[in-house]
Amino acid sequence: MASDQSDTTANRERQRELYGAPLAERVHRLTAALGVTQARLAATLGLSPAMLSQLVSGRRVKIGDPAVLSRLIALDERCARGPVPPDDVPALLQHVHAAKLRWSSAEVTGTSRIVTPMVPGPRRPTPTADDALRGVSPPARLVAAAAALATSFPEIAEVLRRAASRPVR
Structure with missing residues (x-):
C-alpha cells in the first residue's frame, strides 16, 4: 500500500x-x-x-x-x-x-x-527553448546549472545562461 x-x-x-x-x-x-x-x-x-x-x-x-x-x-x-x-x-x-x-x-x-x-x-507567440527552460527552473537555478556545466559542456552552459537572461514573454 x-x-x-x-x-x-x-x-x-x-x-x-x-x-x-x-x-x-x-x-x-x-x-x-x-x-x-x-x-x-x-x-x-x-x-x-x-x-x-x-x-x-x-x-x-x-x-x-x-x-x-x-x-x-x-x-x-x-x-x-x-x-x-x-x-x-x-x-x-x-x-x-x-x-x-x-x-x-x-x-x-x-x-x-x-x-x-x-x-x-488571439495568437500567442510560439514558445522558444528559452521559454521552456524558464518554465522548468527559475533564472538563478539556470545560472547555477550553467556554472556547473561550463567546463564540460560550454555550449549547453551558454544556452542556460541565455535562457536565464531573457525576459519572460
Whole structure:
C-alpha cells in the first residue's frame, strides 16, 4: 500500500517535470473551465476515459501519443486566454479533436518538435527553448546549472545562461 502511494507520488512528480504540472491539475482545470466531464475531455483528446483516469490518478506517467499531448496543450492554451463562452465549447472541442498534428524543425536545437494545432482566439507567440527552460527552473537555478556545466559542456552552459537572461514573454 505504501509503495503504491509512493509510486503515485513519484509519477505525479515526473508529470510535473514533463508537463509543468501533474496531469490531474491540468485535467481538472480544463474540465472546470470548459464545463465538461473527464470522459468528454478524453474523447476530445483522443484517449479512452480509462487511460485519462490512469494519467490523472498518477497510475501512469506519460501521454504516449504526440497528437493527444498537442490537443491537451491547445486546449490549455485556449483556456488560459480567458473564459470560453458555454455556447462555443462544443465547436472548440470538435475543432481541437479534428486538428492535425504537424511536425517542424526547431531552429535553435536542430531537433523535431511538436507544433500545436491552432485554436480560435488571439495568437500567442510560439514558445522558444528559452521559454521552456524558464518554465522548468527559475533564472538563478539556470545560472547555477550553467556554472556547473561550463567546463564540460560550454555550449549547453551558454544556452542556460541565455535562457536565464531573457525576459519572460
